[in-house]
Amino acid sequence: MPIKVADRGDPSLRGAVDGPGGGHGTSRPCALSAACAPRIKGQLLIARFDYLSDVHGTQAAARVLEALSAEDIGLLRSLVREAWYPFALLMRLDRTLARLLAGGDPSFFEELGRHSARHRTEWLGEHAALVSVHAFLSRVADQHRSFHDFGRASYQRTGFHSGELAFRDYPEVDEAFCGSSRGYFRGVLKLLTDGAAEVVEAACQCRRDAACLFRLRW
Numbered sequence: 001m002p003i004k005v006a007d008r009g010d011p012s013l014r015g016a017v018d019g020p021g022g023g024h025g026t027s028r029p030c031a032l033s034a035a036c037a038p039r040i041k042g043q044l045l046i047a048r049f050d051y052l053s054d055v056h057g058t059q060a061a062a063r064v065l066e067a068l069s070a071e072d073i074g075l076l077r078s079l080v081r082e083a084w085y086p087f088a089l090l091m092r093l094d095r096t097l098a099r100l101l102a103g104g105d106p107s108f109f110e111e112l113g114r115h116s117a118r119h120r121t122e123w124l125g126e127h128a129a130l131v132s133v134h135a136f137l138s139r140v141a142d143q144h145r146s147f148h149d150f151g152r153a154s155y156q157r158t159g160f161h162s163g164e165l166a167f168r169d170y171p172e173v174d175e176a177f178c179g180s181s182r183g184y185f186r187g188v189l190k191l192l193t194d195g196a197a198e199v200v201e202a203a204c205q206c207r208r209d210a211a212c213l214f215r216l217r218w
Helices: 042-056 060-066 070-076 087-102 108-130 133-142 175-193
Strands: 004-006 039-041 078-080 084-086 152-159 162-168 198-203 211-217
Touching (some): 039 042, 039 087, 042 084, 060 087, 070 087, 084 087, 087 108, 087 175, 133 152, 133 162, 175 198, 175 211
Parallel strands (some): 004 078
Antiparallel strands (some): 152 162, 162 211
């Protein structure tokens, strides 16, 4: 079943820095009702199907969709870049991808994040080396709520070649999202510096820490 992408919404956001897309074991649901369930922009889901097409070929999407529920297929059938979708949908998709394409290997989530970094920084082109890494990471934090309707993000410079990104107040968390986040940040640093990068998640909401804290060095 093909995925139809509708290009609605503000075109100025299409090249924006959206972060990894999203999540952080076990989902911790909102304590109130489905109405408070966290949501992410369709761009983050579209990036997963771009990964499938780029890395596994055009037929891979059909195989993945066959493994999902009818409800999820209905949501994914016609994705809109600027529409809101359940965060849990992204996590179910990511875990299905990992199961079908990598035998459930948790390192696969980092691969998804690295591909997303390439996809979301391609607009920099040959000018990537001229971009301030600190400015880029600050923008990731500033634009967090443009792509997630939950949580808070902040960036702090800790040295000339180091900084910390913190994400807090997530009503649902999933280790798969943390993995894709690590991959995304490693991918971004590689593209911007063309050098080795160190990304350590020093704290994690999945472990009941107050925030997911990523320490980055390049």
